[in-house]
Amino acid sequence: MARAHTPGRTLVVFFLGLALSYGLVALAGQWTPKLGLDLQGGTRITLVAEGKPDAAQLEEARKIIESRVNGSGVAEAEVAVQGNQYVVVEIPGESRRDLVETVKRQAQLRFRVVAQVADGVAGATGSQSGSPVPGTGSLPGTVTESQAPTNPSESPSPGTKKQKSSKQRAPLAWAADETGSESPTPSPSPSPSPSPSDAPSQDGQDPLQWMNNPDAKSLQAFQKFACPAPGEAPDVVDDPDKPLVTCDENGLKYLLSESMIEGTQLSSASTRPPDQQSVEWGVDLKFDGEGTKEFARISRALYNTDKQFAIVLDGQVISAPTMNGIITDGRAQITGEFTEAEANSLATSLDFGALPISFQPDPQVELVGPSLAGNQLSAGITAGAIGLGLVMLYCLLYYRGLGLVVIASLLVAAALTYALVVLLSKGAGFTLSLPGIAGLIVAVGITADSFVVFFERIRDEMREGKSMKVAVESGWVRARNTCLAADAVSLLAALVLYIFAVGVVKGFAFALGLSTLIDLVVFFWFTKPMVSWLARFHLFSSGHPLSGLSRDALGVRDTTPEKLPAGGVA
Secondary structure, eight states: OOOTTOHHHHHHHHHHHHHHHHHHHHHHTOOSOEEOHHHHOEEEEEEEBSSOOOHHHHHHHHHHHHHHHHHTTOTTOEEEEETTTEEEEEEESSOOGGGHHHHHOOOOEEEEEEEEEEEOSTTOOOOEESOOOTTOOOOTTSEEEOOOOOOSSOOOOSOOSOOOOOOOOOOOOOOOOTTOOOOSSOOOOOOOOOOOTTSOOOTTOOHHHHTTSOOHHHHHHHHHOOOOSTTSOOOOOOOTTSOEEEEBTTSEEEEEOSOSEEGGGEEEEEEEOOOSSOSSEEEEEEEOHHHHHHHHHHHHHHTTSOOBEEEEETTEEEEOEEEOSOOOSSEEEEEEEEOHHHHHHHHHHHHTOOOSSOBOSSOEEEEEOHHHHHHHHHHHHHHHHHHHHHHHHHHHHHHTHHHHHHHHHHHHHHHHHHHHHHHHHHHTOOEEOHHHHHHHHHHHHHHHHHHHHHHHHHHHHHHTTOOHHHHHHHHHHHHHHHHHHHHHHHHHHHHHHHHHOOTHHHHHHHHHHHHHHHHHHHIIIIIHHHHHHHTTSHHHHTTOGGGTOSHHHHTOOSOOGGGSOTTSOO
16 A cells, blocks of 8 residues: 555656556567457358267367367467357457368377278279388388379379368277287287178287288278379278278378277377478377387387388378387377478367367358458447546546546556556467457446545545545545455456356456456555645645535535634635
């Protein structure tokens, strides 16, 4: 609390703090806050769920998508469930179509060994074992992507760019060999579920044995399968307990074993930038204990062979490397023709997990135009300016000289609020939305209430015959407790709303809480010292009509000068 005999010092310290806040804004190099979708426009993505998911599955999918989007560096993106089939994602900022793949990707990652590779374009014939073209560069102890078999017309590579989602089931964790055997041919895995006569089946064989001698049903299914046009995702059902016939982005088809490692066995996934050993972006993977054990078993079996190890995302092969070393630490890399955005999107999707439900492959993507957003921003600013102006005009007419203190306090509070909003946008990712602006406008009323309480307490003290200097100090003690109680209620409401609300309503609660705290700072370290300082001037201490503390303003009619102490109201 500011002391009565040091108002000037308190005001100097306050303005130094205000100057420091703008100095930090200058150092941050950002003079405007980040705006939300409703103020600057952005991208709206509508996902339509397949089948009839329950409410729990939709909510889990919403949380995963929200984590993915905000994990990509987007602040205050709103992800909401609408009805029993839709998930709507609203991303503020300029066109963010780069996040569409991150949002819609199922992120069901599985690792399988390759039994056969062939050109999957309709009309192609023949197949060959999954062996890379000789001469592929690699480093010891790493998983290195191989080149694909070529044909006379083209020579595609399984290194991929972005992939499209496909229909698939929810992921099932694959149990690794508990014995941690060093042998490349451990005991057989459990038998898969029964399948139709024309579907692949491993018949209980271990995948590392099966890849060298696939069963007839699997080979027949592989021969019949045709890949879609290059760039399109194959329409397959990715059952982890059965062999899979699928394609990569370039039209090569693969006969793959049952899943050996599940994406659920990933501990982390992170983007790897180009370095001296590679000029391409990639994704670094780290497996958990069971995944590490199984990955080591696979690497021992495939090391020094031409067999490939397929990385399958959402039913599509994104990489088919050979094993160029025995990897026992559970660390691997996905490499390919990735751009930085594609690598970031893939790493984010894998790191936050697979979606529990499938969505239709082509979500609706809308761009919110800047004209609507600009109108909303203009309307919000206009409403705030009108409200602030009316409060100032009322205080000036009613309190006269003291009304200047109200105007100065509101202007100082606005300056401090703007500086903090910009700093929070830069440092903490706070995004100012229309509800946030509403929270700031509501706080104007809270701040004005503090002034009214304080000034009326001063008037009450002066009606009892005290001088202005004494009335300011005694009235401050009574007004301070009242204002603290009122602001505590406002802060509690903002806190509860922030904890339990979702989406942009959190922005309203945050702005309301921030403005309430700023009101306390301005009230204690600007308004009170300013009134104490003005009490030293004769215009105010003498009860001049322009001060707002005259006898008429106080409603004192019968008081005689003899009853007033020196320096009282004349």
